[in-house]
Amino acid sequence: MRDATLRDVAELAGVSARTVSNVVNGYAKVTERTREKVERAIAELGYRPNVLARNLANGRSGQIAVVVPYLDTPYFAELLQAIIPRARERGYNVLIDQTDGDPAHERELIRRGARALLFDGMIFSPLGLAQEDLDDGDPALPLVVLGERTSNGTFDHVGIDDVAASREATAHLIGLGRRRIAAIGDQPYPTGEAAQLRTLGYRQAHAEAGLPVDESLIIHTPRFNRADGSGAMRLLLDRADPPDAVFCYSDLVALGALHEVLERGLRVPEDIALIGYDDIEEGRYSNPTISTISPDKVTIATTAVDRLLARIGSPEPLPGVEVRAEHKLIARQSTLGRAPR
Amino acid sequence: MRDATLRDVAELAGVSARTVSNVVNGYAKVTERTREKVERAIAELGYRPNVLARNLANGRSGQIAVVVPYLDTPYFAELLQAIIPRARERGYNVLIDQTDGDPAHERELIRRGARALLFDGMIFSPLGLAQEDLDDGDPALPLVVLGERTSNGTFDHVGIDDVAASREATAHLIGLGRRRIAAIGDQPYPTGEAAQLRTLGYRQAHAEAGLPVDESLIIHTPRFNRADGSGAMRLLLDRADPPDAVFCYSDLVALGALHEVLERGLRVPEDIALIGYDDIEEGRYSNPTISTISPDKVTIATTAVDRLLARIGSPEPLPGVEVRAEHKLIARQSTLGRAPR
């Protein structure tokens, strides 16, 4: 037996399609009496509105896409965890896309290739795209960009002040008396803008403290994961003059680096202090726990959703807005040491 | 300017809508000459098919839902990481839903409440649902269930042999000479079927070794996360007779437990050996690294997608299939100790 349609309900209730539609959508005024009749018919037939048809008629899909490079990166998982309920409470479904940082895939998404119209707007955390790529996405696509980009005026951008945060992280290490401070995660190429902001903060902290930067202590990594962290740390520890502290561009990098340090029988923070970035839960349970920069993820998530829905709801294009969320430095055992027992 | 429609293309190319549709979908035979004409028109107008309309006409959405309890649980994140590309390569989009283990939410999904037809099928990893709840989902919804349930014949089930895996994990600890082995994660209530299978394996291993089970060493936890692990371990360590080994029902539990043990200045595995479950990447970088049961996630993911698409594609309902994926025990530092340097 095929599913009941709105027409079936109308017939059974002895009203028109229009009225059924009104009841279903809570629209307009419907007599209490009619409403009851309709609702009884709906119940009897087990009628459920066909979302597909509704979408077509509305020209909207009721879905937003959230695009991240990697789903198994805790930072993004935690962000999604906050985005999904927010979107749902505002009546939207979330479609998740994972790009692996593939520039072609990302470019296609932002240009709204094959899957146009499947989503009404997009929250995008680009990785493989340079700033200029962002400039020629589909201008009709409501877009909110996360992370370390700058709005060109056609989309909103939500992020924290990465330069300031990185400066604070580095200053924290300097304040602890460390003088040979490495940085793991720089990416000196067009798509590495995010990383470059952190490197800038790192340099600023040195400048403010009147310390020179040893360029050889700035290690480049393709991504910000555990393997990159441990690999970079291996390089540093193999040197004749290893660092006494490391600013890692993500907590995962810090955790990879930590692993490598401990494997060698060195102590954290006594021999080497570490600080990460992102404040993922994992860093609160590692041994030692990881000091980190904690972005206000809930604000980032809710702001991103709210801004996006505002864009979607607006008849004409809204000007791009820059939103700066809060961040704070959380000092834990990887810089402060364990509390005496 | 509104988007070009198929009709616009047909007009410009001087052919019928039918032909354009054929070209776009690569259907049937179209003369090389016509195809070219059409393609030129498509390019000229920048035509992109409207997915919404196509969905309505097809009665299919081209989307599958993947429902997990928590997105920020690494095990699920890693699974999704494998599911998404598989589904995409077979032409489907993935809609991710997170239930927080809320039984009402899960029940609604499986009964296909509000969002009926938004997805053509569902891969479901239930948490708050008892076996019987699974029995009265929408029978017309193509469904593949993950984890520790059993098919009732109306859906497919993909999982590993949890009892055997748990037995092996426990036996590994026994083989190391441990005799007071705790278990963290039991859930002795209807929705705790997953946990109960692990407890069963734990008991079997003891029985096989001719060892008694100290019931007080089986700790219940509401979930399988880090906080639960550290909380349970705290209880165990506060006892006069703490265990010398712990079988944890997930790697997160093991990582939480590990944290607690080390905070107290005890050594792993010398004082207490730990083994987890899931083989998440985090356990390969912790200090010490975590021994674990490693399910074949890629097989689970690809099998789940393939089975689901088979169900979706089949005109009549397919009988439910039980698929058992492989698993293996991976012994690392948390049971074997660190390799001598």
Place this chain on the structure above:
DNA sequence: GTGAAAGCGCTAACAC
């Protein structure tokens, strides 16, 4: 191989 036209099920402008 291609054209004409009838839906897919819902929304909403337009009447009454």
Place this chain on the structure above:
DNA sequence: GTGTTAGCGCTTTCAC
């Protein structure tokens, strides 16, 4: 308030 009906843009049966 409620009925009538023309789309939304595509797929597909049926002829030719």
